[in-house]
Amino acid sequence: MIQLIFFGFIGLALLAALGFLMRRGGARPEGDSGVLLDARKALDALQGGLLPEELVHRIFAKDDLNYVSSTSSKRVRDLFIAERKKIAIAWIGQVRCQIASLKRFHVGAARSYAQLGLRTEVELACRFTALLWGCRALQLAVSVAGPYAAPRMVGATATAAARICTVSEQSLAFLNPVQLKPIANNSLSS
Amino acid sequence: MHSGSAVKRMDVDQARKDLCQRTLSDIQRPLDRLIYLASMRDYNTGVYHHDGLASRFGEEVACEALADCHREAFCELVICPLDELVTQLDGYRSSTHTTPREFLTAWGRLEPYRVAVPVETDPLSAEFLFSNFKIALAVLEARLDSRPEGLAA
Numbered sequence: 336m337i338q339l340i341f342f343g344f345i346g347l348a349l350l351a352a353l354g355f356l357m358r359r360g361g362a363r364p365e366g367d368s369g370v371l372l373d374a375r376k377a378l379d380a381l382q383g384g385l386l387p388e389e390l391v392h393r394i395f396a397k398d399d400l401n402y403v404s405s406t407s408s409k410r411v412r413d414l415f416i417a418e419r420k421k422i423a424i425a426w427i428g429q430v431r432c433q434i435a436s437l438k439r440f441h442v443g444a445a446r447s448y449a450q451l452g453l454r455t456e457v458e459l460a461c462r463f464t465a466l467l468w469g470c471r472a473l474q475l476a477v478s479v480a481g482p483y484a485a486p487r488m489v490g491a492t493a494t495a496a497a498r499i500c501t502v503s504e505q506s507l508a509f510l511n512p513v514q515l516k517p518i519a520n521n522s523l524s525s
Numbered sequence: 526m527h528s529g530s531a532v533k534r535m536d537v538d539q540a541r542k543d544l545c546q547r548t549l550s551d552i553q554r555p556l557d558r559l560i561y562l563a564s565m566r567d568y569n570t571g572v573y574h575h576d577g578l579a580s581r582f583g584e585e586v587a588c589e590a591l592a593d594c595h596r597e598a599f600c601e602l603v604i605c606p607l608d609e610l611v612t613q614l615d616g617y618r619s620s621t622h623t624t625p626r627e628f629l630t631a632w633g634r635l636e637p638y639r640v641a642v643p644v645e646t647d648p649l650s651a652e653f654l655f656s657n658f659k660i661a662l663a664v665l666e667a668r669l670d671s672r673p674e675g676l677a678a
Contacts, residue, residue, distance in 0.1 A: 384647025389604040394653060399607040403664065406608075408671075411663045418656040422649070429649055 374440030375507060377433040381500050385430055391493050394422055397483055416481060423482040424474060430496055431470035437503045438463040459502060466495045533586065540582040540590035544575070549594060555601040556613040557620070562595040563641040571644055595643045603654045611661045618665075629666050632658075 384390075393399075403415045441459055469492055476485045552558045565573045573591035574584075582590070602610070618628045632638075638658045642651045 380647065384650055390650065390653070393604045393606070396606070402606070402608045403660070407664050407667045411660070411667050414663050415660050418660055422653050422656055425649055425652065 370440050370443050373436050377436035378503055381433045386493055386497055394426055395489050419482040423477045427470055427474045434466055536582055536586045537589045540578055540586050541593050544578055544590055544594055554613045554616055555598050556617050558598040559602055559641050565591050599643050603650050610657055611664050614661050625669050633662055
């Protein structure tokens with residue numbers, strides 16, 4: 336009986352491995368332009384709008400809270416906390432949404448373009464999963480305890496997201512016009 | 526040899542420099558610059574107009590230079606600390622020659638800052654600035670309420 340269960344497990348593991356390898360091999364070489372465009376947009380939104388250090392610092396800056404607390408009434412302080420909480424939750428939600436979009440790109444199409452190794456892919460998958468869970472945890476912390484509940488988590492989330500952006504940018508580098516220039520020149524000369 | 530877009534970019538940079546030297550250098554506060562540059566934009570088309578700049582550099586280059594400066598003023602304002610925004614808003618209010626109460630009521634109701642942001646601004650940054658304006662107005666209102674009647678007018 337134990338032997339049967341043991342071999343059953345081995346069989347299942349082999350099937351899972353086979354399924355994984357088939358999925359890896361099944362990526363269309365021409366890729367999906369929609370996923371590519373979404374990934375490019377997500378990358379631009381993260382790097383241009385959501386992750387600049389100064390903006391993240393300003394959203395979660397405690398000096399603004401200190402200023403409001405020292406100069407205004409409780410009503411204004413409450414308004415400030417409510418407004419910052421709303422913005423902080425929106426920021427985390429946006430980061431999570433754009434990271435999920437980059438994850439879709441990596442899961443579905445990155446292999447076709449970037450020729451990533453299995454190890455890099457597994458590493459990336461772990462990073463994506465950790466970051467998406469991290470965003471959920473941060474969102475929960477801010478919802479329950481306010482925008483200043485977890486400053487270290489905010490920093491860690493922004494850093495992790497920036498790292499993922501760097502990797503994704505390398506995967507999407509072939510879309511840069513500078514790299515496309517020689518191709519255009521070749522086709523013009525021929 | 527330069528490509529067309531590179532030449533145009535150089536023209537835009539030159540126009541931008543010209544705009545900064547001749548006009549924007551007189552407008553110290555980023556908030557005033559944001560409102561001034563937003564007023565240069567046609568609400569129906571989204572195109573910026575500045576006669577002097579257009580006569581020197583052409584309509585298209587002038588428009589891009591104004592849009593660049595508008596984005597720059599927005600970026601400066603969105604990361605400025607709240608106390609600074611309150612000071613800028615109070616300074617702007619003084620320059621309009623309205624009473625504090627009138628100004629706060631109008632800005633609270635009409636929220637004119639919502640139409641002052643550049644196009645294609647990241648929505649979260651825009652919302653963050655609007656939120657800061659709301660708080661800054663509340664701070665000024667609380668300050669006004671705490672003053673004796675005669676001074677508040």
